Amino acid sequence: MHQACNVLLVYPRFDNPSFWDLTAACEVIGRRRTNPPLGLITVAALLPPHWAVRLIDRNAEELTDSDLDWADLVMTGGMLPQQPDTLRIVSLCNARGKPVAVGGPDVTSSPHAYANADIRVIGEAEGMIDDVVRAWNAGTRHGTFEAEKFKADVTASPTPRFDLLNPGFYADASVQFSRGCPFTCEFCDIIELYGRAPRTKTTEQMLGELDALHALGHSGNVMFVDDNLIGNKKAVKQFLPHLREWQERHGYPFTFSTQASINLADDDALLTLMREANFTYVFIGIETPDDDALVSALKKQNARRNLADCIHKIYRSGMTVAAGFIVGFDGEKSSLAEEMTALIEAADIPLCMVGLLTALPQTQLTRRLRREGRLHADPDTSLFVASVGGDQCTAGLNFETLRPRQEILNDYRTVLQRVYEPSAYFGRARRLARVLVPFKPKSTLRAKAVINDLLTLGRLAWRLATRQRELIIPFVSTLAACLLHNPTAIKPVIVQMIIYLHAGPFARYVVGQIDQQLAVRDAPDSREVGVTAPAQAKVANVA
Numbered sequence: 237m238h239q240a241c242n243v244l245l246v247y248p249r250f251d252n253p254s255f256w257d258l259t260a261a262c263e264v265i266g267r268r269r270t271n272p273p274l275g276l277i278t279v280a281a282l283l284p285p286h287w288a289v290r291l292i293d294r295n296a297e298e299l300t301d302s303d304l305d306w307a308d309l310v311m312t313g314g315m316l317p318q319q320p321d322t323l324r325i326v327s328l329c330n331a332r333g334k335p336v337a338v339g340g341p342d343v344t345s346s347p348h349a350y351a352n353a354d355i356r357v358i359g360e361a362e363g364m365i366d367d368v369v370r371a372w373n374a375g376t377r378h379g380t381f382e383a384e385k386f387k388a389d390v391t392a393s394p395t396p397r398f399d400l401l402n403p404g405f406y407a408d409a410s411v412q413f414s415r416g417c418p419f420t421c422e423f424c425d426i427i428e429l430y431g432r433a434p435r436t437k438t439t440e441q442m443l444g445e446l447d448a449l450h451a452l453g454h455s456g457n458v459m460f461v462d463d464n465l466i467g468n469k470k471a472v473k474q475f476l477p478h479l480r481e482w483q484e485r486h487g488y489p490f491t492f493s494t495q496a497s498i499n500l501a502d503d504d505a506l507l508t509l510m511r512e513a514n515f516t517y518v519f520i521g522i523e524t525p526d527d528d529a530l531v532s533a534l535k536k537q538n539a540r541r542n543l544a545d546c547i548h549k550i551y552r553s554g555m556t557v558a559a560g561f562i563v564g565f566d567g568e569k570s571s572l573a574e575e576m577t578a579l580i581e582a583a584d585i586p587l588c589m590v591g592l593l594t595a596l597p598q599t600q601l602t603r604r605l606r607r608e609g610r611l612h613a614d615p616d617t618s619l620f621v622a623s624v625g626g627d628q629c630t631a632g633l634n635f636e637t638l639r640p641r642q643e644i645l646n647d648y649r650t651v652l653q654r655v656y657e658p659s660a661y662f663g664r665a666r667r668l669a670r671v672l673v674p675f676k677p678k679s680t681l682r683a684k685a686v687i688n689d690l691l692t693l694g695r696l697a698w699r700l701a702t703r704q705r706e707l708i709i710p711f712v713s714t715l716a717a718c719l720l721h722n723p724t725a726i727k728p729v730i731v732q733m734i735i736y737l738h739a740g741p742f743a744r745y746v747v748g749q750i751d752q753q754l755a756v757r758d759a760p761d762s763r764e765v766g767v768t769a770p771a772q773a774k775v776a777n778v779a
């Protein structure tokens with residue numbers, strides 16, 4: 237029997253401020269969030285077609301009583317920093333007697349945290365959601381459904397329900413080509429959640445997803461949310477020529493961004509294919525310049541190579557690089573702050589996400605630290621977010637460190653302070669402007685895009701004039717240098733500058749939080765462990 241069901245998908249709020257919010261940058265471009273909830277809209281596409289589905293993204297809009305009244309079933313869940321709000325939504329539903337199902341990466345890593353949800357879905361939804369629907373239709377309102385690990389057939393994943401999104405909310409659209417990564421980095425939860433054998437969608441599927449976005453009127457940036465787009469090089473090399481043809485056929489409506497491992501720089505053919513498909517931005521996990529630390533963290537692919545040269549090679553193929561760095565690895569030397577700052581400067585990377593090493597639930601790192609008796613609270617059994625805050629900037633190092641903790645915290649604050657000094661950040665943006673060789677496809681001029689760019693420039697000028705005047709000189713001088721030396725790089729360089737509106741003040745906020753941690757530890761009665769209390773304070777108008 238075809239039972240109807242009203243499903244309300246709710247994407248929980250991120251409570252703590254983060255480098256990744258890019259709040260001020262989103263405001264300037266007139267959007268509310270960087271990315272849409274691709275997991276939930278994928279789940280929506282897997283539900284029976286006659287079920288009515290609505291989506292509320294709590295990061296962009298309010299969840300009201302009437303939304304909840306409409307629903308027969310609420311489905312929610314997300315990533316680790318969303319755990320507190322997911323639990324809030326569960327409580328809200330429990331209080332109203334409204335059945336609630338949870339799923340997504342954090343439910344998969346920490347199912348014990350979600351014991352109050354009526355239905356728990358652990359793992360990837362493809363191939364498993366049918367069981368949930370069957371049970372629902374049979375009248376079951378409680379249960380835990382667990383997918384076999386890494387077995388979901390992504391070639392059977394339907395086009396996500398992009399139509400459920402309010403396009404005005406998001407800076408980027410998102411698609412996903414592959415799940416999983418072949419490397420073994422000890423701290424990484426990707427390989428635990430999605431496996432080490434990357435599973436890829438077909439070319440037809442991907443082009444179908446782009447057709448759907450295009451038909452909905454989307455233009456601008458599309459993020460390939462793969463953790464490592466080049467995890468299966470053979471598959472991506474087969475796909476990219478088709479992506480280029482699609483772009484040519486449609487007048488290059490999209491730029492693309494993604495995440496990749498550093499060995500991208502070793503492959504000229506791959507760089508060319510990405511350039512011609514119009515990839516303009518890539519995030520790379522560099523982590524640390526310290527070879528010993530890289531080896532101890534099992535990130536050997538980054539060790540014993542000239543990392544700055546690799547990044548410059550990527551710039552020459554037209555892609556801007558943002559990078560992740562981690563402080564606090566075992567084996568790290570006391571010269572870390574100097575070396576990390578020097579690498580960031582030599583590689584001319586403006587946007588660097590620098591965090592403290594965190595033992596995440598269900599990772600090799602957590603298992604090793606547990607064996608060594610070094611965990612402060614076990615992330616696999618405790619309420620991890622409650623114990624560390626779920627934020628890897630101010631509340632990392634949730635274990636006994638090998639180097640003295642103060643030394644690590646001092647190094648961390650030194651790196652953040654130096655690389656986010658306006659003169660340092662804008663200096664790197666100016667050097668980037670000289671070396672970047674952007675791809676200039678013969679794209680169709682779109683009135684909507686031009687109007688959006690003009691509005692962005694207007695909002696930027698207004699913000700600088702009214703709220704961040706100290707940045708007027710760095711902005712204007714960087715713009716002038718770019719126009720003088722390499723006007724083709726103007727757009728990516730402006731983007732880097734807009735990002736600073738959030739990243740600069742946020743870095744200063746983190747430095748303040750670390751100073752507080754250091755002050756507590758330096759106090760005569762401070763305990764040796766446990767100064768990992770989450771920074772509960774909000775970044776009140778950081779900008």
Ligand code: B12
Pocket residue numbers: 250252253254256257270271272273274275276278279311312313314315316317337338339340341342343345357359360361362388410412415424425426429430461462463591628
């Ligand atoms: C894009 C992305 C982001 C975007 C934002 C995305 C968004 N919508 O808001 C940005 C770049 C901002 C971001 C930031 C962060 N992210 Co992030 N992110 C991703 C990434 C790369 C892709 C997410 C995605 O769209 N996946 C595609 C969908 C289809 O997969 P999925 O979400 O897993 O959904 C499937 C299943 O989980 C399930 N499912 C999902 N939801 C639900 C709900 C229900 C009810 C059901 C039944 C099933 C279900 O069905 C789907 C189909 O199988 C993932 C990694 C990954 N491969 O997924 C990390 C990931 C989710 N991020 C993660 C983390 C930790 C972060 C950060 C904290 C960064 C950091 N490392 O410090 C920040 C936090 C930001 C903040 N503001 O506080 C972790 C989460 C770990 C965890 N255990 O929860 C992941 C897994 C990777 C990682 N290790 O970095 N992220």
Ligand code: SF4
Pocket residue numbers: 417418419420421424425426427463464497521
């Ligand atoms: S390269 Fe990135 S995604 Fe792959 S295992 Fe290492 S940290 Fe995880």
